Amino acid sequence: MRRPNFVRFMPSLSQVEHHLLTAALFCCCWIQAHGQTPCEAGFAGIFPCDRMTMLSSMSNADLNGTGANDVWGWTDPETGVEYALVGERQGLAIVDLSDPTAPFLAAFMPTQTTSSTWRDMKVYADHVYVVSEANGHGLQVLDLSQLRDLTEFPATLDPTTWLDTFSDAHNVVIDEDSGLLYAVGTNLAGGGLVAFDLSDPLSPVLVGDYSEAGYTHDAQGVLYNGPDTDFVGKSIIFGANANKLAILDATDPSDIATVSITNYDYSYTHQCWLTEDHKYLLLGDELDEQNQGMNTRTLVFDVQDLSNPVLLGEHFSELSAIDHNQYVVGNLLFQANYTAGLRMLSLTDISAGELTEIGYFDVDPTTNAAQFSGSWSTYPYFASGAVVVTSVEGGIYVVRPKFMDVEVVNPSICQGEDLVVFIEVLSGLSPPFALSISDLPTGANVENFQWDLDGPSSFVFTVTGLTEWTGNHTLTVELESPLNQVSESFGFSLEPGTIWYADGDGDGYGDAAATTLACAQPDGPTSDATD
Numbered sequence: 001m002r003r004p005n006f007v008r009f010m011p012s013l014s015q016v017e018h019h020l021l022t023a024a025l026f027c028c029c030w031i032q033a034h035g036q037t038p039c040e041a042g043f044a045g046i047f048p049c050d051r052m053t054m055l056s057s058m059s060n061a062d063l064n065g066t067g068a069n070d071v072w073g074w075t076d077p078e079t080g081v082e083y084a085l086v087g088e089r090q091g092l093a094i095v096d097l098s099d100p101t102a103p104f105l106a107a108f109m110p111t112q113t114t115s116s117t118w119r120d121m122k123v124y125a126d127h128v129y130v131v132s133e134a135n136g137h138g139l140q141v142l143d144l145s146q147l148r149d150l151t152e153f154p155a156t157l158d159p160t161t162w163l164d165t166f167s168d169a170h171n172v173v174i175d176e177d178s179g180l181l182y183a184v185g186t187n188l189a190g191g192g193l194v195a196f197d198l199s200d201p202l203s204p205v206l207v208g209d210y211s212e213a214g215y216t217h218d219a220q221g222v223l224y225n226g227p228d229t230d231f232v233g234k235s236i237i238f239g240a241n242a243n244k245l246a247i248l249d250a251t252d253p254s255d256i257a258t259v260s261i262t263n264y265d266y267s268y269t270h271q272c273w274l275t276e277d278h279k280y281l282l283l284g285d286e287l288d289e290q291n292q293g294m295n296t297r298t299l300v301f302d303v304q305d306l307s308n309p310v311l312l313g314e315h316f317s318e319l320s321a322i323d324h325n326q327y328v329v330g331n332l333l334f335q336a337n338y339t340a341g342l343r344m345l346s347l348t349d350i351s352a353g354e355l356t357e358i359g360y361f362d363v364d365p366t367t368n369a370a371q372f373s374g375s376w377s378t379y380p381y382f383a384s385g386a387v388v389v390t391s392v393e394g395g396i397y398v399v400r401p402k403f404m405d406v407e408v409v410n411p412s413i414c415q416g417e418d419l420v421v422f423i424e425v426l427s428g429l430s431p432p433f434a435l436s437i438s439d440l441p442t443g444a445n446v447e448n449f450q451w452d453l454d455g456p457s458s459f460v461f462t463v464t465g466l467t468e469w470t471g472n473h474t475l476t477v478e479l480e481s482p483l484n485q486v487s488e489s490f491g492f493s494l495e496p497g498t499i500w501y502a503d504g505d506g507d508g509y510g511d512a513a514a515t516t517l518a519c520a521q522p523d524g525p526t527s528d529a530t531d
Helices: 013-028 144-149 288-292
Strands: 047-050 052-058 068-075 082-088 091-096 104-110 119-124 127-132 139-143 161-163 171-175 180-184 193-197 205-210 218-223 235-240 244-249 257-263 269-274 280-285 297-302 310-316 325-329 332-336 342-346 356-361 387-391 395-401 404-408 412-414 419-425 433-438 445-447 458-464 471-480 485-495 498-502 511-518
Touching (some): 052 356, 068 119, 082 387, 082 395, 127 171, 139 144, 244 269, 269 325, 332 387, 342 395, 404 471, 404 485
Antiparallel strands (some): 047 356, 068 082, 091 104, 119 127, 193 205, 280 297, 297 310, 332 342, 445 458, 498 511
16 A cells, blocks of 8 residues: 555645746746856845855756756765756756856766656765656666766766666665665655665665654664764664654664654654754654744754653744755754745754754745745755755755855055955854964965954954965965864955165165065155166
8 A cells, every 4th residue: 555645745746837837937037147146235146145155056957857856965086076966857967066156967867767756866885876756766876986987968877776676765865874775755664664785885785674653754864973872883763754753773774673753743744854963853844834834943852862852942933934854064054945945054052952043045036935846955065165955946056155254455455565354253153263274375474363263253364475476366264163164265466566766865766775565656766776
């Protein structure tokens, strides 16, 4: 029997097509502008924003599809090139982000059977694993290392391996440390977990399943390293199971055991993600906004005792949009909240069950209503700091969060002059902060730079000794906190100066031993050193 309808909400194709059409007006007039757009006065172009620079965008047509869904990422360990792996209704779009301001479609892997609104992907050992709700789709496995050898773009790729162990799945989950893959929401095990061993990444081996907690919509699998000593070093799954949070022990994937089941009010449990210390769990519910009239709600669970999770608090945004997927990066939470787009929240006060929104990029400027359109998912784990967020109607947007405001007081200076720079460290990261500056021209020095800060602050520093290497320069200020490393770059130009000679007697001839370096002739000195 196929799982009951109540365990999964799926908007009809007519709904999806309606949202595609209603968004077309604003998408088609903007999406071809691929270049970098800063967030100024609350907008990046037509898109509402705060502390997010839009680096680029690609439409669904650019991605060889008609409707985007999930996204993950891969960084080539040999070349360092970052790739966005984007789900489209027609297959998997692979986007080269070597220049995040000018991404391009490197390759496309078509769906195994038919088109589908739902597609999910995860990466393990340089292979991407793709599932879909399309009937008969099974599990596609693609060796990503072949991307570095492509010479024509976009290439059409076939799966390196294909498994038909299950027909279709809603999501795919990978515990990278344990080397285990879980297909969830499949036609097997009552829609629960179907576990595969990835010892050979190209030959996943079915090793078990779990159905006791019912349908699993999504999950996170980790090699547990939190405060509950009973489970340290074990493979633990945190499952979003329709109307409950299910914590499972999959150390023996052939005999997955229930650790705890936790229910809560107004539940359609959609997706969850742990903090990096494995103390807290952020959980999103997909139907509470639409069914209960709530604003976007994020539930914060204390999971320091895996056998007894405690609902610590609920965060409500100021908007009514439906939350969808969310991921933790250090002290930050990145949420893809459908019509409200990408939201960035600080976890500084999570021990009190509190979250604070500190930035956003709204892919749909027309509405924040509780409807299934806009941002499906996001991938915030690239080392470059670029964050990719999908839009069902719009394709993808590549943005960069802002954690420091940098203002160069005099961005064009003359050789020999000092560069004056104002820096403000913004809120949201967990202090203390260690700052550094890199890429200084030869011979340059910094004065009044604050190398250590106890929290958000601002200061002015000066770069001196700029007597060589004229032309355009880019400097980078790096900030390291206990949980995050971020950076902000800024540019300036150094114009070549002229040597002027002091003319003490006013006869128009200067002293070769008394010089001044300046772009414009100072009052008194001369360019003639023959006195």
